[in-house]
Amino acid sequence: MTAYLEFDQVCKFFPGVKALNGVSFSAHAGQVHGLLGENGAGKSTLLKILGGQYKPDGGGLLVDGKQRHFGSASDAIAAGIAVIHQELQYVPELTVAENVLLGRMPTRFGLLDKPKAHRLVADKLAAIGVDLDPGARLADLSIAQRQMVEICKAIMQDAQVIAFDEPTSSLSHRETEILFRLVKELRADGRTLIYISHRLEELYELCDACTIFRDGRKIVTHPVMAEVPRERLISDMVGRELSDIYDYRTRPLGEARLQVQGLDGHHVDGPQSFSVRGGEVLGFFGLVGAGRSELMRLLYNADARSAGNVLLDGQPVPTGAPTDAIAAGIVLCPEDRKEQGILATASVAENINISCRRHDLLGGLFLRHKREAALAEEFIARLRIKTPNRQQEIRLLSGGNQQKVILARWLAEPGLKVLILDEPTRGIDVGAKNDIYRIIHEVAERGCCVIVVSSELPEVLGISDRVIVMREGAICGELARAEASETAVLALALPDTAAPPAAAAAAANAPAGAATNINTQYPSRSIA
Amino acid sequence: MNVSSLTPTAAPTAAATRALQRKWLVEYSMPLGYVVLFAVLAATVENFFSVANVVGLMLSVAQIGMVACTMMLCLASRDFDLSVGSTIAFAGVLGAIILERSGSVALAVGGGLAAGALIGACNGVLIAYLRVNALIATLATMLMVRGLAFIVSKGQAVGIADESFISFGDARIAGLPLPVIVVGICFIVFGILLNQTVFGRNTLAIGGNPEAARLAGVRVERLRVWIFLLQGLVTAMAGLILASRITSGQPNAAQGFELDVISACVLGGVSLQGGKARMFGVLIGVLIMGTVENVMNLLDVDAFYQYLMRGVILLAAVLLDQLKTRGERR
Numbered sequence: 001m002t003a004y005l006e007f008d009q010v011c012k013f014f015p016g017v018k019a020l021n022g023v024s025f026s027a028h029a030g031q032v033h034g035l036l037g038e039n040g041a042g043k044s045t046l047l048k049i050l051g052g053q054y055k056p057d058g059g060g061l062l063v064d065g066k067q068r069h070f071g072s073a074s075d076a077i078a079a080g081i082a083v084i085h086q087e088l089q090y091v092p093e094l095t096v097a098e099n100v101l102l103g104r105m106p107t108r109f110g111l112l113d114k115p116k117a118h119r120l121v122a123d124k125l126a127a128i129g130v131d132l133d134p135g136a137r138l139a140d141l142s143i144a145q146r147q148m149v150e151i152c153k154a155i156m157q158d159a160q161v162i163a164f165d166e167p168t169s170s171l172s173h174r175e176t177e178i179l180f181r182l183v184k185e186l187r188a189d190g191r192t193l194i195y196i197s198h199r200l201e202e203l204y205e206l207c208d209a210c211t212i213f214r215d216g217r218k219i220v221t222h223p224v225m226a227e228v229p230r231e232r233l234i235s236d237m238v239g240r241e242l243s244d245i246y247d248y249r250t251r252p253l254g255e256a257r258l259q260v261q262g263l264d265g266h267h268v269d270g271p272q273s274f275s276v277r278g279g280e281v282l283g284f285f286g287l288v289g290a291g292r293s294e295l296m297r298l299l300y301n302a303d304a305r306s307a308g309n310v311l312l313d314g315q316p317v318p319t320g321a322p323t324d325a326i327a328a329g330i331v332l333c334p335e336d337r338k339e340q341g342i343l344a345t346a347s348v349a350e351n352i353n354i355s356c357r358r359h360d361l362l363g364g365l366f367l368r369h370k371r372e373a374a375l376a377e378e379f380i381a382r383l384r385i386k387t388p389n390r391q392q393e394i395r396l397l398s399g400g401n402q403q404k405v406i407l408a409r410w411l412a413e414p415g416l417k418v419l420i421l422d423e424p425t426r427g428i429d430v431g432a433k434n435d436i437y438r439i440i441h442e443v444a445e446r447g448c449c450v451i452v453v454s455s456e457l458p459e460v461l462g463i464s465d466r467v468i469v470m471r472e473g474a475i476c477g478e479l480a481r482a483e484a485s486e487t488a489v490l491a492l493a494l495p496d497t498a499a500p501p502a503a504a505a506a507a508a509n510a511p512a513g514a515a516t517n518i519n520t521q522y523p524s525r526s527i528a
Numbered sequence: 529m530n531v532s533s534l535t536p537t538a539a540p541t542a543a544a545t546r547a548l549q550r551k552w553l554v555e556y557s558m559p560l561g562y563v564v565l566f567a568v569l570a571a572t573v574e575n576f577f578s579v580a581n582v583v584g585l586m587l588s589v590a591q592i593g594m595v596a597c598t599m600m601l602c603l604a605s606r607d608f609d610l611s612v613g614s615t616i617a618f619a620g621v622l623g624a625i626i627l628e629r630s631g632s633v634a635l636a637v638g639g640g641l642a643a644g645a646l647i648g649a650c651n652g653v654l655i656a657y658l659r660v661n662a663l664i665a666t667l668a669t670m671l672m673v674r675g676l677a678f679i680v681s682k683g684q685a686v687g688i689a690d691e692s693f694i695s696f697g698d699a700r701i702a703g704l705p706l707p708v709i710v711v712g713i714c715f716i717v718f719g720i721l722l723n724q725t726v727f728g729r730n731t732l733a734i735g736g737n738p739e740a741a742r743l744a745g746v747r748v749e750r751l752r753v754w755i756f757l758l759q760g761l762v763t764a765m766a767g768l769i770l771a772s773r774i775t776s777g778q779p780n781a782a783q784g785f786e787l788d789v790i791s792a793c794v795l796g797g798v799s800l801q802g803g804k805a806r807m808f809g810v811l812i813g814v815l816i817m818g819t820v821e822n823v824m825n826l827l828d829v830d831a832f833y834q835y836l837m838r839g840v841i842l843l844a845a846v847l848l849d850q851l852k853t854r855g856e857r858r
């Protein structure tokens with residue numbers, strides 16, 4: 001077997017950072033080659049070079065034995081390379097067919113030949129087994145469906161190399177199965193596939209070989225993925241040993257501090273009640289669209305509630321705006337870090353101080369720049385935030401480090417009582433995950449309530465003292481740590497209540513099989 | 529602990545110096561440009577570099593300077609205000625009428641300022657709470673307020689005879705006209721407001737990302753109303769000073785003023801995408817606008833060409849900014 005795609009001593013420098021430092025490895029046709037590494041290790045930069053978005057500062061790449069230099073993304077496409085980025089690139093107002101054939105629409109007498117376009121795309125979609133209407137607008141599709149459109153586009157362009165950058169980070173269980181099947185078919189078709197993911201289970205299921213990155217360098221290439229033990233992968237990625245990434249320790253639990261009584265509102269199905277004890281980590285699990293984030297937003301006053309009360313230490317929490325929840329000691333790290341969490345163009349220090357500074361003003365009015373700087377430095381060190389300095393714009397940090405900055409913002413609140421984390425580790429590497437779990441436990445040990453909403457079942461089971469499961473907008477069950485197994489939690493989370501737990505779990509784990517209609521299977525949320 | 533391996537290894541020193549030079553250039557390109565412009569004009573244009581002319585230049589940009597301070601806050605929070613020109617005219621007319629009827633300067637000034645604040649607050653409520661697009665909302669108030677200025681004055685200029693009122697535009701302290709001192713104070717006060725207070729920081733935060741700012745505990749709606757209210761207040765003050773300088777309230781005064789103010793802010797590096805603003809930059813922007821106009825007057829350039837020049841300069845400044853940010857992205 002020959003190497004179809006070869007990277008040769010690729011270097012890429014940004015001011016102050018060596019994003020890639022002499023990286024060489026090769027990927028073979030008919031294989032899925034996984035790329036692993038913490039955020040900021042250089043994987044995405046490598047994909048951008050492959051896709052022609054960045055020019056390497058040194059080294060180059062060979063496709064099918066020929067040296068290639070891409071001046072632009074269209075050069076890469078012409079060379080048969082398609083990169084499917086984490087943030088999908090499409091025109092929301094155009095139809096599936098128009099997006100797939102963007103820039104190459106068939107014409108007839110100088111006019112667009114829409115029927116032909118629809119036929120072409122419908123054929124291709126059918127060939128890869130995806131049930132989608134070529135005339136549907138992209139804006140009306142789920143993220144998973146948009147991803148399928150992107151893949152279809154790559155196949156239409158006859159791409160021999162297809163690279164995926166964390167394709168499953170916003171997919172539901174079932175959508176992921178469909179993606180996997182498609183990737184496997186492309187492999188069987190003899191294409192060269194590059195696959196980036198932070199989820200080790202996925203990499204073991206899909207990849208034939210893998211390369212591990214750390215700090216812009218290639219650490220090692222494993223030619224046979226299946227032979228590499230999990231611990232080895234993690235220690236290669238992180239550069240240190242991580243025995244148990246969840247770091248769970250039993251804590252003494254206090255009285256019920258947070259009591260949510262009959263909370264109801266948009267996207268929540270009927271009044272919901274639960275309570276959290278002091279020092280407790282409460283996990284919220286459910287499929288995408290089960291209403292977990294919405295319930296948390298109601299609790300945080302981010303959305304208006306139609307009914308219900310929130311009591312903290314017996315006192316009612318004022319409704320109104322998030323400010324009121326924060327004043328009472330309830331804080332939220334939102335699900336969509338980029339759109340709702342970070343103040344993208346502001347500095348790391350500004351992002352940390354935005355809320356807590358109100359407690360420490362000179363004469364109740366003026367900022368204390370020195371104290372703010374010191375506070376920022378303290379948290380950068382304590383949470384191991386990787387940033388050149390505190391003045392760095394937060395948007396230039398990796399996802400894990402952005403999340404730590406948001407956490408720092410709330411840990412800096414002197415009156416913190418309830419910490420709500422919505423998908424705290426989505427798109428974050430193992431090392432930073434471990435740091436975040438450590439912080440969660442520290443906060444709980446201080447006697448605070450911690451609520452963790454997550455779609456990653458191992459994570460929920462790993463860190464929680466208790467798990468609440470939501471389904472279709474309502475709380476449908478509650479399990480103590482001892483009784484919360486994967487099977488038990490999934491049995492509650494899946495919509496089919498009639499099936500016995502074991503069968504339901506099996507159904508969730510089984511491959512999608514013939515059922516490929518991703519329109520109807522599970523509620524999937526589209527990007528707002 | 530492998531902290532050392534976490535921090536990125538220092539890039540080649542040549543590249544680092546280049547990056548630093550670049551950063552310095554980006555940061556100070558406008559002030560540097562202005563210094564060069566000023567030096568060249570002082571050397572080549574007759575009568576430019578004299579105390580009388582420079583003071584006159586500053587006086588000519590006093591109104592723009594004051595309103596640019598609050599417009600900066602408005603743009604920094606990703607909003608927009610087209611109604612300032614009309615507000616200037618209305619405040620001037622209203623002040624002149626109240627003065628004529630009551631003879632009380634305090635009442636005239638108070639009435640003008642209150643009207644400005646009310647107009648600003650209306651803009652703010654429309655935009656923040658009723659979620660009308662800022663461009664549309666202030667376009668509507670711009671038309672309505674201009675209409676009100678004509679209605680209350682019956683379309684006529686309202687003369688001002690009161691000496692103490694006229695002295696606002698006329699008096700000099702340490703050789704500087706009062707309006708120049710007022711605009712100087714505005715720059716200092718709003719500079720402090722932007723950089724040293726929660727108000728300023730939160731303004732930038734909601735401009736950068738309103739939803740993230742709200743979830744971080746900023747009362748976004750309330751803050752936006754305050755920004756517009758301040759804008760109305762300062763604009764009314766500028767209107768009253770203008771009225772005192774021209775000794776009348778003119779219902780058709782300051783037409784197109786809003787675009788001059790926005791131009792000055794953009795020249796000063798305020799991002800229309802919100803989230804970025806610097807008081808010093810706005811000061812430079814205002815000075816560039818004033819200097820160019822002043823020089824064209826000195827050189828007796830036809831008014832038609834002056835429009836052309838102002839457009840060219842604005843475009844050039846925006847293109848320069850575009851080039852700078854493109855450099856960042858690559």
